Amino acid sequence: MDGNPRRRVRNDEEQYGLSPVGAEVPVGEATAPGAGDAGVEGGVGATALLVAAARAIESHRPDALVHDPYAEHFVRAAGASAGWPLRPEQVPGGGADPLWGRLGRYFALRTRALDDALREAAGAGIRQFVLLGAGLDTRAYRLRWPEGTTVWEVDRPNVLAFKERILAHAQAVPAAGRVAVPADLRENWAPRLPAAGLDPAAPTGWLAEGVLLYLPGAVERHLLAAVDELSAPRSTLCYEIKPVREVETLRDSPVYAATRDRLGVDLLRLFEGSPRPDSASDLAARGWRCSVQSPFDHTRRYGRGPLPEPDDALAANRWVFAEKTTSTAG
Numbered sequence: 001m002d003g004n005p006r007r008r009v010r011n012d013e014e015q016y017g018l019s020p021v022g023a024e025v026p027v028g029e030a031t032a033p034g035a036g037d038a039g040v041e042g043g044v045g046a047t048a049l050l051v052a053a054a055r056a057i058e059s060h061r062p063d064a065l066v067h068d069p070y071a072e073h074f075v076r077a078a079g080a081s082a083g084w085p086l087r088p089e090q091v092p093g094g095g096a097d098p099l100w101g102r103l104g105r106y107f108a109l110r111t112r113a114l115d116d117a118l119r120e121a122a123g124a125g126i127r128q129f130v131l132l133g134a135g136l137d138t139r140a141y142r143l144r145w146p147e148g149t150t151v152w153e154v155d156r157p158n159v160l161a162f163k164e165r166i167l168a169h170a171q172a173v174p175a176a177g178r179v180a181v182p183a184d185l186r187e188n189w190a191p192r193l194p195a196a197g198l199d200p201a202a203p204t205g206w207l208a209e210g211v212l213l214y215l216p217g218a219v220e221r222h223l224l225a226a227v228d229e230l231s232a233p234r235s236t237l238c239y240e241i242k243p244v245r246e247v248e249t250l251r252d253s254p255v256y257a258a259t260r261d262r263l264g265v266d267l268l269r270l271f272e273g274s275p276r277p278d279s280a281s282d283l284a285a286r287g288w289r290c291s292v293q294s295p296f297d298h299t300r301r302y303g304r305g306p307l308p309e310p311d312d313a314l315a316a317n318r319w320v321f322a323e324k325t326t327s328t329a330g
């Protein structure tokens with residue numbers, strides 16, 4: 001990584017033919033040409049460990065929003081997370097700590113809100129779920145799924161391999177049918193799902209939690225178009241975005257600075273820098289009803305979680321909850 005955020009983008013734009021080839025736009029480290037799959041030990045894969053550590057800590061809070069018994073196994077096993085805290089009492093500064101206090105609680109809140117959205121979809125009769133950029137998400141193991149449910153998990157091969165190794169060692173048993181789909185979301189991953197058993201004629205619950213931020217805008221558009229094509233009416237989709245590019249002045253916001261300086265995970269550098277699409281409008285045009293929400297709405301809903309603050313690294317985040325209301329197939 002040479003530190004120059006402006007690179008010539010060619011791979012994603014050319015591949016999907018969605019915007020002019022050769023445009024000079026800033027790209028994040030995660031999508032820089034040649035960015036490899038270091039599993040969870042580096043690059044964007046390490047962000048999966050960051051979220052897992054937050055879930056491990058949250059699971060031991062007296063007012064926990066989620067209980068993830070597997071999260072700490074990942075953190076203990078990976079070299080990149082050596083020395084990271086696993087319990088609230090190991091966090092100096094406790095809830096006031098910008099990293100494990102505020103950002104950690106953000107991840108816990110996001111996990112809980114999306115757990116509940118998936119539970120609601122399952123309650124409405126959906127029996128197939130796809131986790132895009134699944135990382136170390138253990139929902140296939142820890143949620144109570146109705147009989148006949150299958151969960152497909154898409155992430156890069158080395159991330160999924162690490163996850164499966166650790167969960168096997170912990171003797172974790174999936175609570176639904178679970179199908180791993182090792183794939184790069186910048187490539188042509190969509191046909192792999194029907195090939196792996198997904199039925200596009202039945203509704204699907206889709207989740208893209210904490211992943212679109214790392215993908216170029218063109219890939220986000222392509223990804224959501226692929227989701228739409230594979231979705232029958234009544235399908236649901238939840239995803240997280242930052243609709244605006246964050247400015248350099250936020251570089252030293254407490255959350256970003258703490259994550260960079262203490263963990264070596266430079267989120268602002270990993271975030272993709274190309275202009276973000278208006279995905280909710282694109283989905284609406286395809287027959288999806290979308291609700292775009294601030295995480296702070298959910299802090300109020302659950303009675304805990306981060307609140308707004310000056311120079312806020314979380315202020316731009318939006319969670320989108322969508323349901324397909326009409327058929328656009330054919």
Ligand SMILES: C[S@@+](CC[C@H](N)C(=O)[O-])C[C@H]1O[C@@H](n2cnc3c(N)ncnc32)[C@H](O)[C@@H]1O
Binds near residue numbers: 044048134210
């Ligand atoms: C912040 S983690 C979130 C993981 C999980 N969704 C969660 O919330 O626990 C981001 C995940 O996106 C995955 N990811 C990033 N870019 C990807 C790509 N091009 N293809 C597949 N997965 C990708 C990473 O490997 C990582 O597991």
